[in-house]
Amino acid sequence: QVQLVESGGGLVKPGGSLRLSCAASGFTFSDYYMSWIRQAPGKGLEWVSYISSSGSTIYYADSVKGRFTISRDNAENSLYLQMNSLRAEDTAVYYCARQGSGSGYDLEYWGQGTLVTVSS
Amino acid sequence: SYVLTQPPSVSVAPGKTARITCGGNNIGGKSVHWYQQKPGQAPVLVIYYDSDRPSGIPERFSGSNSGNTATLTISRVEAGDEADYFCQVYDISDHPGVFGGGTKLTVL
Numbered sequence: 001q002v003q004l005v006e007s008g009g010g011l012v013k014p015g016g017s018l019r020l021s022c023a024a025s026g027f028t029f030s031d032y033y034m035s036w037i038r039q040a041p042g043k044g045l046e047w048v049s050y051i052s053s054s055g056s057t058i059y060y061a062d063s064v065k066g067r068f069t070i071s072r073d074n075a076e077n078s079l080y081l082q083m084n085s086l087r088a089e090d091t092a093v094y095y096c097a098r099q100g101s102g103s104g105y106d107l108e109y110w111g112q113g114t115l116v117t118v119s120s
Numbered sequence: 121s122y123v124l125t126q127p128p129s130v131s132v133a134p135g136k137t138a139r140i141t142c143g144g145n146n147i148g149g150k151s152v153h154w155y156q157q158k159p160g161q162a163p164v165l166v167i168y169y170d171s172d173r174p175s176g177i178p179e180r181f182s183g184s185n186s187g188n189t190a191t192l193t194i195s196r197v198e199a200g201d202e203a204d205y206f207c208q209v210y211d212i213s214d215h216p217g218v219f220g221g222g223t224k225l226t227v228l
Contacts, residue, residue, distance in 0.1 A: 110162040
């Protein structure tokens with residue numbers, strides 16, 4: 001079955017960096033677009049970034065553009081999110097999600113999430 | 121940017137039908153997906169492309185989309201359906217997608 005397991009979250013000071021990882025299994029990772037979605041405490045969902053199956057197409061939300069970098073290693077079945085210059089407003093649970101096969105950007109499977117807390 | 125409006129809360133008695141709306145300008149012309157999120161858990165896709173149901177999702181969950189409103193309908197509501205429900209819209213002009221603010225479904 002499809003499994004997505006995030007890691008790398010934690011407490012970091014404003015201006016600091018973190019690298020999130022997502023280990024995928026149970027499907028052909030290289031066939032799917034992958035995304036990072038975040039949810040601030042008690043808030044709704046925000047699409048942070050996505051990357052195409054080959055890595056050639058990448059999207060970032062305006063709120064993270066220039067600070068976050070998404071990448072993937074299809075040989076290792078892994079997705080990454082490098083987060084630099086972190087701000088208090090980046091505090092959230094970060095979910096890794098697999099997009100569906102169609103063009104409608106549905107998020108078919110989600111990991112359990114990893115909490116990032118930005119605080120001094 | 122495109123705005124999706126969901127009621128903050130909906131309450132329903134067990135065995136009854138719950139309807140959760142997602143409003144947006146001409147949303148009927150867009151693809152709508154719905155997610156269920158139980159406390160402390162990740163979201164789960166329950167309806168995609170307006171009315172399709174992923175495998176494993178009960179037939180009690182259905183969706184519709186027309187005009188300015190998309191609706192998630194849950195028939196014969198059970199206590200286990202209590203959760204937050206989010207709609208998400210994809211349209212080329214709102215790439216890759218916009219989420220509604222979420223609706224908390226309470227089973228009385």
